[in-house]
Amino acid sequence: MAGQAANAFTEIVVTSERKAKELAELRQAAAETKALLNALNALERGEFSVRLPLDWIGTAGKVADTFNRVVALNEQMAKELARLRRSVGREGRIHQRASLGEVGGSWAESVELINDLIADLGQPKETFRRAWHWKSTDAPCKGNFFARPRRLTQWSTN
Numbered sequence: 001m002a003g004q005a006a007n008a009f010t011e012i013v014v015t016s017e018r019k020a021k022e023l024a025e026l027r028q029a030a031a032e033t034k035a036l037l038n039a040l041n042a043l044e045r046g047e048f049s050v051r052l053p054l055d056w057i058g059t060a061g062k063v064a065d066t067f068n069r070v071v072a073l074n075e076q077m078a079k080e081l082a083r084l085r086r087s088v089g090r091e092g093r094i095h096q097r098a099s100l101g102e103v104g105g106s107w108a109e110s111v112e113l114i115n116d117l118i119a120d121l122g123q124p125k126e127t128f129r130r131a132w133h134w135k136s137t138d139a140p141c142k143g144n145f146f147a148r149p150r151r152l153t154q155w156s157t158n
Helices: 002-044 058-090 105-122
Strands: 133-139 150-156
Touching: 002 058, 058 105
Parallel strands: none
Antiparallel strands: 133 150
């Protein structure tokens, strides 16, 4: 009987320790989820300096590493756009191009679109290179005797 009581007590202690460990893991997961939500909200507000902790392990650690890389790319893109605004827009260095390094997918496509825009600004299309002239004539308005002559205007490529 004493042996059965000791075994039951040991089982209760082991179960309690296991439940305490599970509870601690749940609390840790809840804290990580809350930190992730706060970081996502900061990112949504445009705060590119936000980062998740590097010491998370397991799936949470992989999520944190990926989140931090995405935020770093957003921050790098914002800095690159600011650099281009200064060098191309204000200093007129039209041969400057955007670069994020080795990126793929929509990141690479975005950089390509920005660079295409800069190239288009530096080399306007043929239709905009032509000198457009105004060609005007004075003519009376037909059908109304009291109407004043109006100026007719048309585009000419001559």
